[in-house]
Every structure is written in structure tokens, then in C-alpha cells.
Amino acid sequence: MDLNFSAADAAFRDEVRAFIRDSYPQYLNDKIDEGEEMAKEDFLAWHKVLAGKGWIAPAWPVEYGGTGWTATQRYIWSEETARADCVRLMPFGLSMVGPVIYTFGTPEQKAKFLPRILSGEDWWCQGYSEPGSGSDLASLRTRAERFTGDDGKEYYRVNGQKTWTTMAQHADWGFFLVRTDPTAKMQEGISFLLIDMKTPGITVRPIITLGGEHEVNEVWLEDVIVPVENRVFHENKGWTCAKFLLAHERTGIAGVAASKRSVERIKQVARNTEDGGDPLLANPFFKRKIAELEVDLAALEYTELRTLAGESSGKGPGPESSLLKIKGTEIQQRLTELALEAAGTYGAPYFRSMGEGDNSFAVGPDSARRVAPVYFNMRKTSIYGGSNEIQRNIIAKMVLGL
Amino acid sequence: MDFNYTEEQTMLRDSLSRYLANTYDFDTRQKTVRDGKGWNPAVWTAFAEELGILCAPFSEAHGGLGGGPVENMVVMEELGRAIVLEPYLNTVVIGGGALKAVGGAIADELIPGIIAGSVRIAFAAYEPQGRFYLNDVTTTLKAGQLNGHKAVVEGAAHATHLLVTARTGGAQRDGAGIALLLIPADAAGITRRDYLTVHGTSASEVYFENVAVGDAHVLANDALPLVERVVDEATVALCAEACGVLKVLHAQTLDYAKQRKQFGKAIGDFQVIQHRLVDMFMEVEQAVSMTMMATLKLDTPERAAAVSMAKAKVGKAAKFVGQNAVQIHGGIGITQELAVGHYFKRATLIENQFGSVDFHLSRYENLTLAA
Numbered sequence: 191m192d193l194n195f196s197a198a199d200a201a202f203r204d205e206v207r208a209f210i211r212d213s214y215p216q217y218l219n220d221k222i223d224e225g226e227e228m229a230k231e232d233f234l235a236w237h238k239v240l241a242g243k244g245w246i247a248p249a250w251p252v253e254y255g256g257t258g259w260t261a262t263q264r265y266i267w268s269e270e271t272a273r274a275d276c277v278r279l280m281p282f283g284l285s286m287v288g289p290v291i292y293t294f295g296t297p298e299q300k301a302k303f304l305p306r307i308l309s310g311e312d313w314w315c316q317g318y319s320e321p322g323s324g325s326d327l328a329s330l331r332t333r334a335e336r337f338t339g340d341d342g343k344e345y346y347r348v349n350g351q352k353t354w355t356t357m358a359q360h361a362d363w364g365f366f367l368v369r370t371d372p373t374a375k376m377q378e379g380i381s382f383l384l385i386d387m388k389t390p391g392i393t394v395r396p397i398i399t400l401g402g403e404h405e406v407n408e409v410w411l412e413d414v415i416v417p418v419e420n421r422v423f424h425e426n427k428g429w430t431c432a433k434f435l436l437a438h439e440r441t442g443i444a445g446v447a448a449s450k451r452s453v454e455r456i457k458q459v460a461r462n463t464e465d466g467g468d469p470l471l472a473n474p475f476f477k478r479k480i481a482e483l484e485v486d487l488a489a490l491e492y493t494e495l496r497t498l499a500g501e502s503s504g505k506g507p508g509p510e511s512s513l514l515k516i517k518g519t520e521i522q523q524r525l526t527e528l529a530l531e532a533a534g535t536y537g538a539p540y541f542r543s544m545g546e547g548d549n550s551f552a553v554g555p556d557s558a559r560r561v562a563p564v565y566f567n568m569r570k571t572s573i574y575g576g577s578n579e580i581q582r583n584i585i586a587k588m589v590l591g592l
Numbered sequence: 593m594d595f596n597y598t599e600e601q602t603m604l605r606d607s608l609s610r611y612l613a614n615t616y617d618f619d620t621r622q623k624t625v626r627d628g629k630g631w632n633p634a635v636w637t638a639f640a641e642e643l644g645i646l647c648a649p650f651s652e653a654h655g656g657l658g659g660g661p662v663e664n665m666v667v668m669e670e671l672g673r674a675i676v677l678e679p680y681l682n683t684v685v686i687g688g689g690a691l692k693a694v695g696g697a698i699a700d701e702l703i704p705g706i707i708a709g710s711v712r713i714a715f716a717a718y719e720p721q722g723r724f725y726l727n728d729v730t731t732t733l734k735a736g737q738l739n740g741h742k743a744v745v746e747g748a749a750h751a752t753h754l755l756v757t758a759r760t761g762g763a764q765r766d767g768a769g770i771a772l773l774l775i776p777a778d779a780a781g782i783t784r785r786d787y788l789t790v791h792g793t794s795a796s797e798v799y800f801e802n803v804a805v806g807d808a809h810v811l812a813n814d815a816l817p818l819v820e821r822v823v824d825e826a827t828v829a830l831c832a833e834a835c836g837v838l839k840v841l842h843a844q845t846l847d848y849a850k851q852r853k854q855f856g857k858a859i860g861d862f863q864v865i866q867h868r869l870v871d872m873f874m875e876v877e878q879a880v881s882m883t884m885m886a887t888l889k890l891d892t893p894e895r896a897a898a899v900s901m902a903k904a905k906v907g908k909a910a911k912f913v914g915q916n917a918v919q920i921h922g923g924i925g926i927t928q929e930l931a932v933g934h935y936f937k938r939a940t941l942i943e944n945q946f947g948s949v950d951f952h953l954s955r956y957e958n959l960t961l962a963a
Contacts, residue, residue: 191662192594193888199593262593461963472963480961481953485882485901492881499595513874585873586866590846 199262206270213239218277223556230313230360236277237310246308247284254292254300255308261498272447280357282314283307287365289438290382290431294423303363303384315358315387317366317409318432320351325580327367328376328429332411334368334383336418336425344418346370346383348391348411354574358394358407361387366411371426382428384420391415399570401563402540436576437511443575444518446491452525453483459532459557470532483524490517509588512581519571519578526565533558537565595884597666600657604648605666611643612674618931621792624677630794631678631750639678640709646684647707650692654703661825661890665832665883672836675931675938677793679712679747685829687713687755689822690772694811698774702753714751714777715826716742716798717819724947726757726819728765731800733758733773733810738781738803748796749786751777755811756800757819772815779803791937824899825890827946831883831906834942838876838909841917841935845869848921848932865920872916875909882906897959900952907942907949914939 195203215235221228240246248264250256259267288307291299306312323330332350339345348368358364364385371379385392391414397406423431457480460471470476494514530537536554540562552559572578586592597605616635624632640646648663650656657663664685671680688706691699705711720743722728731740738758748754754777762769775782781803784796812818846869849860859865886902889895914936918925921932928934943949 191596191884191888193885193892195593265593457961469963471961477957477961477963478953481957482904484960485904485953485956486878488885488901489878489882489905492885493878495593496595496881496884499593510877513877517874517878579867582867582870583863585870586863590866590869590873592846592850592860592866592869 195262195266199266202263203266203270206267207274209243209245210270210274210276213243214274214276215239219275222277233277233280233357233360234310234313237279240279241309246279246310247288249285250288251292254288254304265495265498268447269450272451275451278448280313282316282357282361282365283312285438286316286435287314287363287384290365290422290435293434294382294431296419298419299384299422312362313357313360315355315361315364315409317352317355317364317385319354321353325577327432328380330367330369330380332366332368333372334370334381334416336370339415346416346418346421348383348385348414348416350411352409352411353397353406355394355407355409356405358387358409359396359404361394363387364409365422367428367432370428374426377429379426380428380432381425382422382431383416384422385411385414385416389414389416400566403563403567405567437508443511444490444494444514445522446487446494446518449487449518449521449525450491452522452529453480453487455557456480456525456528456532459529459555463532463534463555476528476531479524479528483521483528486517486524487521490514490521493517509584512576512584515575516572516578516581522571523568526561526568529557529561530565533561537562597662601659601662601666604645604657604659604663605670608643608645608667608670609673611638612670612676616674616676618934621675621677622934625788625792628788629750630788630792631747633750635676636678636709636712639680640707646680646709649684649688650703650707654700655707656703661828661887664825664829665887668829668832669836669839672833672838672938673840675791675837675840675935679714679750679793681826681829681833682715682747682751683711683713686715686822686826687711687753687774689825690755690774690811690818693818693822694772698808698811702774705752711753712747712751713753713755713774714745714748714796716745716748716754717757717823718743724944724951725765726823727767727770727816729757729759729770730764731756731758733760733771733805736805738773738775738800738805740800742798742800744789744795745784745798746789746793746795748777748784748798749794753777754782754798757815758805760813767816768814770816770819771813772811772819773805773809774811775803775805775809789941791934791941820896823946824895827899827903828883828886828890830942830945831879831886831902834906834910834939835876835880835883837935837939837942838879838913841913841932841939842869842872842876844930844932844935845872845917845920852922859920868916868920872913875912879906879909897956900947900956900959903947904949904952904956907944907952910939910943911949 218232218235245257247255248257248259248267252258291303318327320330334346334348336346364387366383366385367380368383369379370381391412393410395408396404398404461469463470465473497510536558539553541559645667647656648659648667652658683706691703702711717726719730754775756773758771758773760769760771781801783799786794786796789795849865850858852859882902882905886898889898917932918936924930925932
């Protein structure tokens, strides 16, 4: 056992630092700080830099475009990108459907989709939840009926409604769970389809969430025609892909490096914020909450490192990753609570996204400007990706055998 | 970065685990508790002679395995799994740790004795008014004479030596002016009031009245930094013991929830019980992670902060897992009959040993959260 970086790892860290310093599109952070709306090309700016460098998918196998990094190098990468405040990459292609395609897809699917995920050419969205199927995902009702087209080829006709579809407004492709056998019970009759979002019959409608942002959407599918070759894995066996994807999604979800960065920022704010004549960080109650959070964050970090060590010795991401999801999201939410508390009365003013150079209405410290919308927004974390209660069910069943 | 045990460490764990499973079952342990001496000398002899675990963290020059904190972690977790009463923590981790740190003739003389089982050391540092503060010392060493009162000295009654902090100068809570002494436990002028602790070990109030202390007994002057380091090493070892205790508490409670039937089904079928067991599981896993983290940081500049983080997390886990283990067992959990209650007692004492959760959070804040 040893926590130290080898000389090679230290050299890698220096290389990563230099690369980020020289290549990261810094204008993104100015935009975020100013509360400006992020356009699709903004989300993709960093993605494309990394794709050019060949560093866009460290977790993928090398043969599909991964970096071949060790677990330690991946840890260094996430630490350094968080330290430099790099924007997060959209996970839908890189962390979700990509691994499903290289694990379960046909050679044709791999050849068609994986390079375009890496390059950022295709923006993906996730068609899982439905109005009547949240935590009970397997009860989903979107139907896909198979038929032979006039051209003699096999197709599905898809009808139904998906919801909470994040960033579907930008999506070129979506991966959807659909029911292909209505007579089978629950998980048995579900298939995993890749659907071109420009297909006729698809309607995307925005849902505005508490912070005022447009992240999620309703997606309506009416007689949407999908070629059978866009099905991943066997018909009626899509639940296998769905479960695999959720476990994959959960490992990155701990968000340790970003939370470490975030707690540093809150401490900085608390040093510069007056509280009855002293710095807020000198307030014993506020300070204790920071200390407890840092303790819990360290516990999460080392639990994740143990999990990664287990993975690199051959075990895939197991149900233990549910622990990372639960604790990681609890910490992310506590951070937003602390930021809101630190902002004090200046947590209240609400700024709609301002145009460039238009900060005439800004009041209070810059650090306070977005804390309330972020606080409201981050309530999603304990709900999405399988709610934290569902994660407990998974651990109870898969780890504890209950 | 590497989180794996070496082959030697795995062997150490497996042989100790097997030995305890075969010889240190719950009934045998409770017999030792009922005997009222707080330990079983035959077990200690077996640790030294049959198992050779007492040599784990010592250098090969002293006859040891050449190990260190990781070896202590391995041993302590296994001892925790069997809620072992015998004084590995005080003798090997604390006494041995202090001797390793000072080195020299006295280490050469006594470490082989620790390894052989013939030297046993009790740690007489905390005082009745001092709570968890190692700098709060009223015991004095003046003109070669030791006077004072040390509180709840575990294992003093069966120790051959006492490791004592005493003030040679300065005021009651000054960091400077504290010496670390190692004196024979039967020196003239030492009196004890012996008693059993809640979980079955022995401890004593130790009184010093004009005890003659020569230069040879002084391990170090201005020794507070050394004492803090040794106690940090002990605190992490204690966290490892806690991990063993908590793993068993969780496993026993899980078993019980699968067997105990109410309302026509196993109570483990109820979601409220399932989620409680998951929350306990997560606390245990995080306690293990923090123990590992702090163990691996003992020789770094972050040592003190890392240890306090770990102890704060483990202390909370000990309370949460212990209390819920009893709660899920129901009435039977609060009897002497099942092992679970005795593991709960050990977990509860660990919570405050070497400092409570609040103490360690404050220490962490003082080290890292300056406004």
C-alpha cells in the first residue's frame, strides 16, 4: 500500500497541467461566471480540444479510442481538470451510450457511432424515464412494433413519451428504452434502440426547472420509424444494457474532484465574507459544517480510489458504485447549501442570463450570483441516475443479499 | 498509488484471523472477562510464540518483520473482529512506537522483550482534568522525583513498564516542558486503583508519589510532538480495530435480519430495515477507506489532519453502526447473551478513545481551516 505518485505519474501530472494551461478554452468559465446561456458549441468547445488530443475518453478501451491510462493516471486527470475548473463534458455519449455500444454493439454500430461520439459530431440524449416510469423504470410503456417496410427491410414503429431528457434540445441521436414485447413481464420485453433525433414524429418540448434553466425536456414519439439495425443487443434484452449503463454512470457520478474544488471556493468566500465583524470561516458553526464536509469528502474520495483499484484488478463497476452515487450527490447538495448560506441575503436576487457586457443590474458579490439557482438545480442529483432510495435498494439486494 | 496488501501482509492477516477463529471464540473471551483480570496471559504468550504477531511493526534488526503502520492496521482489524482484550495497542503500537521513535540503547533492550511477550507497556499520559488533551499535564518530574495522578491507564495492572508524560517545566497546558518517561511498573512510590472497563479490559488510576526517576528512564525531553505522533499512530490503529468491530456488527445484524421473523416474514424484507442496513454498510466502508487513508499518511506532513479526519469519521460510524445493530436486534441486543452487545460496547468506547468526534473535528479545524 502506498499513496505516492511514481516519477512517471508525477511527470504525467505535469504534462496534463501544461496541456490544460495551454489548451483549455478559458472563455467558457467567464461565460459561466457571468451567468450567460451556454450554446451548443460552448458545451462542445472543450470536448473538441480533447478529441484532437486523443484524451476525450480515458475510460474507454484503447481499441475504441481510450487513452490506456492507469487508474492512477485517470485519477490525476480528474483532479487536474477539476483544479483548473474545466467545464464538465456531456456524459451521454462518452459515459453512457459509448460503453454500451462498445460492449454490446455490432461491428457496424461500433464503426458508425463510436468515432462520432469521440469527435463530438453526435450529441446524444437519454430516453429512459417516462411520466409513469420514474424509479420503476422497467414499467415503461413506450412501444416499438416491428414490421417489414415496403423496401423489404425490418423496422420498428415507436410510439410513446419520454421525459427528463437532458439536453435533448441539442441532441442528434438518442438512446431509448422501448417495450418490444408487451406480453412479457417488466424487464423481459424491453429493447435498447438508437434513434436519430431528426426522424419525423419526434417532438422535443422544454421543461424549465427551479433555477430557471432549460436542461430537461419531454420527448414525444409518434410513429417514429427506426431501422432494426439500430437496436443494440438482442430484442427484449435491452434491460441488460440499461443496467450496465446505470452502473457505469454511477462510478463517475461521485464527482470527488469537482466537489473538492467547490469546497475550496466556498472556503475562499467564507474567508472574505464578514459575519458579525469576523470572517464567516471563523464562525464555529459554519466552520464545523465545512470540516464535516471535508471529512465526508475524503471518505468518499478514498472509497472511490479503493473501488477504482478493485476495478483495475479486474472487477467491473459493481453495485458498490451505488455508494459513490449516494454519498457523492449528498456532498454535492451540501456544498450548494453551504454556498447559499455563505451568500447570506445576497442569495436572494435573481438574475436572468445576462447578455455579454450587460451586468448593470448585478448586485452583491459575484460569488453570490448563481448560488440559489445552483442550489435548486442540484436537488436533481439525488433523484437522477436512479434515486438515492433506489441505490439503497440496489445495495440491499446485490451486496447485502436482502 | 497502490491499495493492495503485500503477500506477507496477507499471510499475517490470514494466520491471525484463523488463529482467532479457532481459539478466541466469544465464549472463551467472555470467560476471560469473568475471570476479572482483563486479559489472558496465555493468549499473549501465544501471540508472541505461536503467531509471532508482536514482532509485526518492528525492524529486522530488533527481531521484527520490518513492518510498520500497515502491519499494525492488519493486526488491529483482526483483533477488532474478535474484540480481543489483550494489549497489542498499548504495548506494541504505543510502547513499541515510542521506543522505535527514540531508538538507541533502550529500544535495543526493550523491543526484543515486547516481541517475546515479556515486556508489556501501559500508556499513562491522560489525566483526570485533561480529558483528551495530551498537553494538559500536572504530573511533575522535578529533581528526579515523579509526582501526580494518571487517569484510566489501560493494562497498568499487568504491565511491566509505564510510559508516562510528566511536566519538567512550564504551565499546566504548555506544549513545552513535557518529558516522556518509561519506568518499571513496580517502582517504589507507584500505587494503583485497579478496575475493569465497560468492555472487560483492566485499567487503573495510577498515582506517583516521589517515584525516583533516573536519566535512563527519560525517553525524551520536550516530548509533546513525539507523544502526539505516537498517539496519532495509535489512533489510526484504533480506527483499524474499529473497522473489525463494525464489520462484525454489520454482518451479525444482517444475519439476524435475514432470520428473525415478524409479521410473517423476515424483518430484512422490510425496506426500512434494508435501508438502515445499507446506511450501516456505507458507514463501515467509509470507515475502512478513512483508516487506510490515514494509515498511509502517517509519515507525511498531513499526518495530524489526516488522523483527525479518520477518527472523526470512524467515531461517527462507531456510534451509528453500534446503535443500529442493537436497534435491529431488538430486545436481545441489549442483553449480555449475544455477542452483538459486547461489540457495541467496544465500538462505544472506541468512539471517545484518544478523542471524541468533536475533539478531532476541532483539531482538524485548527490545523487546516484558519480564517
